[in-house]
Amino acid sequence: MAAMRVSLAEAGLVKKPSHSASTRVRVSVRLRPYMSRDDEGKEGLCVRGTGNQSLEILNWRNTMETMSYQFDAFYGENSSQQEVYTGSVKPVLSHLLTGQNTSVFAYGPTGAGKTHTMLGGAQEPGVIPRAVRDVFQMVREESVLPASQDWEYSVSMSYLEIYNEKVLDLLEPQDQDLPIREDKDKNILIPGLTQRAIGSFSEFESHFLPASQNRTMASTKLNTRSSRSHTVLLIRVVKSQRVLPFRQLTGKLYLIDLADSEDNRRTGNQGIRLKESGAINSSLFVLSKVVDSLNQGLARVPYRDSKLTRLLQDSLGGSAHSVMITNIAPEQKYYFDTLTALNFAAKSKQVINKPFTRETLQTAALKRQREEPAPNGYALKKIAKESHDSSAEISDVSPTACSPPVSMFDPSVMVRLLTLEKMMKGTPEKERLNLLRTVQESRQEIKELQLKQKELEEQALAAQSLLAETCKAAAAAPSIPTPLHRENQHAKPLRQRAIVASQQVCPVQPLSSSIMTCKAEKRKMKVSESDVLENEESLETRLDSAVLQRSRDRILNLLNTGSLKELKGLQKIGDKKAKLIIGWREINGAFTQVEDLGNIEGISAKLLTSFLKVNILTAITH
């Protein structure tokens, strides 16, 4: 049964069920060739392949016996980089485009070929260059499919090493130990880690090659270029929907070259090398404990006991599709290292991971959509030229940050829909149908609101131009009162400081001030409550009922669709009341009239009256 995580997080994060089943860590073993003809001639074989998935090694207790091991794949000393890559790595890459994580790591004793397998050379590129090339290829291929026309893709990279238990950024080297954090969804984050957008393989190389020079390497007796650190290359593929509901799938590929475990007597390590070796060995010891705890089903898995295991948390017993390539050497001097590596590999293949799709909603896209509709067609767009892991992992814009008052993309409505959609998952068929109906109704409601908004805007525009013309006419012929002026000749004039700078109200003022007001720009003037109360009895009679109705409609619209921020923009409504309004409409649906506000507990009749007066007048002035 597929592993599922479905939750609607506060930051607009939505996880959707994945269709991939629990999966075992795939373990391959690669035997490197002898490095010297002399050794090959002198020594008898201590380890050899017996099939595509099996090998045997001499039993040191009884050299007449061999011990057999079975893995997902075995690559002999003549195997090519291409074989290892296509056999063990390529098959798991496709998960990236479904928003799932993939992890490939090389393990084994020093000089056994980990870096050769992961990195390779110009003639024989290893897993890293091949995988990155294929990621771009996969993105290109998927993006031209008809089903992908509403999606855009971006690829980015981060690169780090763990050296002496410190996490160091290789793209922007600083002597700063970066923290490793875990969010509530168990995603491992490294705040402050550089993330670079890459649009092509050559762009990847332009960052990766110089950064690789920053790796901590040293010469040991056994390997002249020995990796003294664990390195982690992270390739992030983000697939973003350009239309509603703006889903975003993020797949992460971890390519990890582990430093080797060492016997310091054989490596001749001293001083700083000895310290490095101690850090490497202890992290690999914790790695072994992690695998043991997972296999025994222990409640506490000691991921936190080393930086390496913290970082591999997702790869071992976590949500990634993981491949471990164990590198071994044929020489007899490596015998016990080989045996240790094989035993670790054998227990690692029992570790079960539970991959799931990581899906978010791009609230930033909601915002952008309002400003300019996205064009159709494929674009491998770069994400922000440089950003940091923390911001990339967590949705950065809260739903309430979106501004316009009425839109079918209003985030609170989106959240409502998503809540409903979320409820639908895991609900019996019959109830699901009901919920589906509700979702459809909500969508319809949003459409209607949008149409209504358009209509209101058109009406407001028409009224404005009509009134502007009226004002102009009044200015040109001062002896002819405007119709509204005529009707209200008896009305008490508004006090000068209560004059509202709007074309809608200019007819009710003495002509001189009308002209002045008509000339005034559309400045936002807050109307104080005392002004309103003072002119209370004349207000209704002075204002055109259509104008009044329009401003009521505006407030009603705002009450029904406004975000927290927009509601707080209303006079008399603070944070608490704005939340009460949102809560009320979530439960009871739309307000049918502004007076419905009085149904909310905490909004008294008195408050309602002054709310209406102040806000109606304010709405008129806008």
Ligand SMILES: Nc1ncnc2c1ncn2[C@@H]1O[C@H](COP(=O)(O)OP(=O)(O)OP(=O)(O)O)[C@@H](O)[C@H]1O
């Ligand atoms: N399959 C292979 N075919 C040919 N040469 C290989 C192979 N594997 C490793 N080598 C060579 O063996 C040497 C040691 O390999 P490598 O540096 O990759 O080991 P390592 O496990 O990464 O060592 P360390 O952990 O000390 O960095 C290198 O010169 C490498 O080119």
